[in-house]
Amino acid sequence: MNQTSTVDSPYPKSRFHWKCKHTWKRSAKNTAWCLLGCSIGDFGTILFFQLSQIPWDTLSIIIFAIINGLITSVILETIILSRQMNIFLSFKTAIGMSFISMISMEVAMNLLDWILIGEAKIVWWIVPLMLLAGFLTPWPYNYWRLKKYNIACH
Numbered sequence: 001m002n003q004t005s006t007v008d009s010p011y012p013k014s015r016f017h018w019k020c021k022h023t024w025k026r027s028a029k030n031t032a033w034c035l036l037g038c039s040i041g042d043f044g045t046i047l048f049f050q051l052s053q054i055p056w057d058t059l060s061i062i063i064f065a066i067i068n069g070l071i072t073s074v075i076l077e078t079i080i081l082s083r084q085m086n087i088f089l090s091f092k093t094a095i096g097m098s099f100i101s102m103i104s105m106e107v108a109m110n111l112l113d114w115i116l117i118g119e120a121k122i123v124w125w126i127v128p129l130m131l132l133a134g135f136l137t138p139w140p141y142n143y144w145r146l147k148k149y150n151i152a153c154h
Helices: 021-052 058-081 087-117 126-136 139-149
Strands: none
Touching (some): 021 058, 021 087, 021 126, 087 126
């Protein structure tokens, strides 16, 4: 067996490492776009329930916020990718490449909100912390995916 391929993987065997500044920068950009998309649906949902005072329990609001965050992120990434490929392929790519990143981002943001606030609520000081948690949680995964497979959405 040669060094550039394995029997189990269609991808070439690489010398993966965590030291590439270019990949960290590019993966940070990808993660930020994903965070923007997720935050629109997530924060919008939490704020809606907060302002309307609809009596849903916290877990239901968090689950709904996560779902809406995933939807808005997929929509944003599909729109961005549609400049490079057709809309169907853009959607498939957004779902296939970023969904793990989006889920981890959403869970981190909402878990932090629940731990620190005790409910699904937007207050001025929690937003930067939620965004930081939402960014840092999937960033290493995005770096790994980009470095190992050269797969990125943006």
